[in-house]
Amino acid sequence: MVLTDLQPGKRATITNISMMSDILKQRLIDMGVHEGEEVCVKCTMPFGGPVMVEVAGQCICLRRKEAACIGVE
Amino acid sequence: MSQIALFGNPNTGKTSLFNNLTGSYEYVGNWSGVTVEKKVGILRSRDAYVVDLPGVYSLHPLSRDEGVATDFLLTESFSTILNIVDASQLKRNLHLTIQLLEFGKPLVIALNMIDVAERRGMKIDVKKLADRFGVPVVPVVARIGKGMDELTEKLRSVEQTKPFTLTYDDVIETAIATISSYLPDDIERSKRWLALQCLEGNERVYEYLRAKIALEPILAIRKQTEESIRQLPHGRSLRERLHHFRETFIEAVLEDVVVWTEKRSLTWTEKIDAIVTNKYLGMPIFLFFMYVMFMLTFDWLGSPLADLLDQFFSGPLTDTLSRLLTAMGASGFLQELVLNGIVSGVGGVLVFVPQIFILFFFISLLEDSGYMARVAMVMDRLMEAIGLNGKSFIPMIIGFGCNVPGVMAARTIEQPRERLLTILLLPLMSCSARLPVYALFVGAFFKAHQAAVVFSLYVLGIVVALLLAKLFSSTILKNEHSMFVIELPPYRMPQALTLWRSTWDKGKGFVRKAGTFIFGGSVAIWLLSYAGPKGLHVSMDDSFLAAIGGVLAPILAPLGFGTWQAGAALLTGFLAKEVVVSTMNIIYHVKDTDTLQGLMAHYFTPLSAFSFMAFVLLYVPCLATVATIRKETGSTKWTLFAIGYALAIAYIISFLIYEGGKWLGLS
Numbered sequence: 014m015v016l017t018d019l020q021p022g023k024r025a026t027i028t029n030i031s032m033m034s035d036i037l038k039q040r041l042i043d044m045g046v047h048e049g050e051e052v053c054v055k056c057t058m059p060f061g062g063p064v065m066v067e068v069a070g071q072c073i074c075l076r077r078k079e080a081a082c083i084g085v086e
Numbered sequence: 087m088s089q090i091a092l093f094g095n096p097n098t099g100k101t102s103l104f105n106n107l108t109g110s111y112e113y114v115g116n117w118s119g120v121t122v123e124k125k126v127g128i129l130r131s132r133d134a135y136v137v138d139l140p141g142v143y144s145l146h147p148l149s150r151d152e153g154v155a156t157d158f159l160l161t162e163s164f165s166t167i168l169n170i171v172d173a174s175q176l177k178r179n180l181h182l183t184i185q186l187l188e189f190g191k192p193l194v195i196a197l198n199m200i201d202v203a204e205r206r207g208m209k210i211d212v213k214k215l216a217d218r219f220g221v222p223v224v225p226v227v228a229r230i231g232k233g234m235d236e237l238t239e240k241l242r243s244v245e246q247t248k249p250f251t252l253t254y255d256d257v258i259e260t261a262i263a264t265i266s267s268y269l270p271d272d273i274e275r276s277k278r279w280l281a282l283q284c285l286e287g288n289e290r291v292y293e294y295l296r297a298k299i300a301l302e303p304i305l306a307i308r309k310q311t312e313e314s315i316r317q318l319p320h321g322r323s324l325r326e327r328l329h330h331f332r333e334t335f336i337e338a339v340l341e342d343v344v345v346w347t348e349k350r351s352l353t354w355t356e357k358i359d360a361i362v363t364n365k366y367l368g369m370p371i372f373l374f375f376m377y378v379m380f381m382l383t384f385d386w387l388g389s390p391l392a393d394l395l396d397q398f399f400s401g402p403l404t405d406t407l408s409r410l411l412t413a414m415g416a417s418g419f420l421q422e423l424v425l426n427g428i429v430s431g432v433g434g435v436l437v438f439v440p441q442i443f444i445l446f447f448f449i450s451l452l453e454d455s456g457y458m459a460r461v462a463m464v465m466d467r468l469m470e471a472i473g474l475n476g477k478s479f480i481p482m483i484i485g486f487g488c489n490v491p492g493v494m495a496a497r498t499i500e501q502p503r504e505r506l507l508t509i510l511l512l513p514l515m516s517c518s519a520r521l522p523v524y525a526l527f528v529g530a531f532f533k534a535h536q537a538a539v540v541f542s543l544y545v546l547g548i549v550v551a552l553l554l555a556k557l558f559s560s561t562i563l564k565n566e567h568s569m570f571v572i573e574l575p576p577y578r579m580p581q582a583l584t585l586w587r588s589t590w591d592k593g594k595g596f597v598r599k600a601g602t603f604i605f606g607g608s609v610a611i612w613l614l615s616y617a618g619p620k621g622l623h624v625s626m627d628d629s630f631l632a633a634i635g636g637v638l639a640p641i642l643a644p645l646g647f648g649t650w651q652a653g654a655a656l657l658t659g660f661l662a663k664e665v666v667v668s669t670m671n672i673i674y675h676v677k678d679t680d681t682l683q684g685l686m687a688h689y690f691t692p693l694s695a696f697s698f699m700a701f702v703l704l705y706v707p708c709l710a711t712v713a714t715i716r717k718e719t720g721s722t723k724w725t726l727f728a729i730g731y732a733l734a735i736a737y738i739i740s741f742l743i744y745e746g747g748k749w750l751g752l753s
């Protein structure tokens with residue numbers, strides 16, 4: 014399952030971030046988004062806009078196609 | 087004098103702390119990437135310099151502003167690192183702390199946002215934290231200046247203790263040892279730190295080393311280490327592996343140091359977010375906010391205040407000055423210069439100070455509340471469609487205040503092409519300097535719909551910028567890979583003092599400009615209007631100014647304002663856009679804004695007035711913006727492009743407005 018499949022408000026654990034581009038991966042790891050961390054989808058913007066997720070007590074916003082590269086369970 | 091450098095994650099309160107330590111008023115705001123360049127101040131006790139730097143997540147920079155911090159570590163000499171750590175985000179913040187400790191300079195940790203952490207139910211054992219890292223830790227609340235004395239004390243007494251070393255696994259340790267042995271002995275930075283940064287793949291460090299040694303062996307070791315690590319069961323990259331070790335260490339420390347007293351309930355940030363970043367309401371709420379801002383600036387509050395000021399300038403002030411000048415026995419020339427040149431020119435712009443301060447107040451409110459990053463998020467979909475990303479919208483909003491800091495703020499955009507495109511389009515954002523021009527014209531021609539007409543100009547600027555972004559990004563500035571990740575900070579109640587300071591700080595620039603550029607411009611314009619080819623004290627139509635403006639008049643005729651007055655005003659507007667108003671005041675030789683507005687009806691129709699306003703909005707960026715664009719892009723070619731396309735688009739749009747309007751039967 015990937016992050017975008019997650020229902021808003023539900024929690025899951027990140028299992029795989031290796032599918033992302035390097036620069037993006039670095040940014041997300043630096044922000045605390047990495048394997049083993051818990052995520053929760055807060056909301057999604059219309060027309061395929063970005064998603065807002067909560068990781069380790071902070072909110073981060075990223076594009077939907079990039080969120081689709083994050084495997085969760 | 088010793089130098090203390092401030093390092094920390096973005097938006098952790100570095101600048102707030104800097105302001106408190108040094109008594110300065112640097113730019114504070116509630117989003118990541120407020121500070122984009124190095125700022126130096128002097129400690130209140132006057133015995134050390136303090137350097138504020140842009141926030142970074144790690145020492146491996148991805149954007150231009152982050153590069154400033156890493157470059158500082160590599161190239162400047164300083165004595166102490168002050169690491170600001172956000173107590174409510176300890177885990178993430180401490181990654182940077184470890185990297186800074188590995189750097190090996192004396193370090194003090196300022197544990198900031200203690201108030202937020204406590205509200206979330208975190209209790210932090212400061213003493214234990216200090217023990218585990220072997221450095222002083224001082225709890226502070228940078229926002230209100232709590233803990234400053236203790237911090238200053240610790241900064242003064244901190245000494246190099248035994249270096250902090252985090253031990254990684256054998257593969258990595260071997261690589262560190264091999265790389266260190268390659269590094270020359272006289273190198274000024276810690277070898278272990280350099281080796282670790284090489285393993286992280288930090289390009290800035292590569293560059294730094296390339297100047298001293300051949301890099302190939304190091305890159306080879308890195309590659310080899312990367313491969314051995316991929317062989318390991320979980321198959322992570324080297325960088326992730328390093329991160330993993332730090333994370334394990336930090337988790338162990340936090341286990342020991344942090345006690346959670348209560349489970350947190352829904353915070354009010356989440357409640358507000360449910361509304362303002364709502365799927366369907368997000369965009370309308372933003373537009374509504376903008377609308378209220380315009381109504382207050384132009385209709386409800388700003389205009390009445392400006393009128394009062396205008397009455398004061400044209401009445402009591404002019405009378406007093408003229409009596410004073412007569413009493414001093416000033417010559418006719420001097421009297422005219424002061425009253426018709428300076429008072430009309432400078433005063434004509436200063437009357438709009440109330441409106442400008444109201445606008446700045448709203449921009450500061452937007453900056454300090456935490457809404458800024460949400461706007462970026464709400465706008466991202468639209469921005470993506472035109473080849474930019476949501477982050478570009480932040481410089482644009484700042485640009486509504488003044489284009490210069492807007493251009494600077496584009497530094498936080500990671501992709502160079504998106505950054506360049508944002509810089510190029512930024513001058514189309516209607517800055518506060520254009521506001522006096524609008525205020526003058528809408529007061530004369532659109533009395534009933536002032537706010538709506540001005541709002542339409544702001545929208546025009548944005549729409550033109552978006553269309554051009556689409557055009558440029560699909561032709562000359564094709565982007566390889568767009569990205570958008572932004573941190574959404576918790577909302578914070580803006581403090582009255584901070585709001586006032588940042589409003590004043592922006593407004594000050596405007597008032598200062600009135601005393602310099604506009605003053606000088608007014609004197610020059612008045613002299614040009616006073617002198618002519620036939621001598622001094624000529625009638626205005628025979629002056630040099632008329633001659634110069636007259637050259638432009640025929641070119642401007644298709645746009646509806648082919649008079650030498652308009653030509654002269656536009657020409658001088660390149661200095662600063664407010665000067666357009668000064669010039670008009672001087673040329674039409676009037677005492678107050680009301681009379682000027684009455685007189686303008688002879689030279690403009692509502693349609694040509696609108697066309698003129700659109701032209702002022704779009705044509706060439708002002709001098710200061712041009713200089714900043716040159717500095718930030720480092721390219722004369724792109725600077726000229728920014729001027730050229732703006733002129734062209736201004737001409738086309740004004741032409742369409744005027745001819746289209748005539749065709750529709752408007753006048």
Ligand SMILES: Nc1nc2c(ncn2[C@@H]2O[C@H](COP(=O)(O)OP(=O)(O)OP(=O)(O)O)[C@@H](O)[C@H]2O)c(=O)[nH]1
Pocket residue numbers: 094095096097098099100101102103113114115116117118119120121122139140141142198199200201202226227228229230454578584
């Ligand atoms: N509640 C609380 N808010 C704080 C504290 N310190 C700073 N802030 C707020 O945090 C926000 C960020 O402050 P800045 O000083 O601009 O942060 P910065 O680290 O310089 O940010 P960048 O320059 O973007 O890296 C502002 O809204 C401050 O008012 C604190 O101790 N408690």
Ligand SMILES: [Mg+2]
Pocket residue numbers: 100101102113114120121139140141
């Ligand atoms: Mg700052």
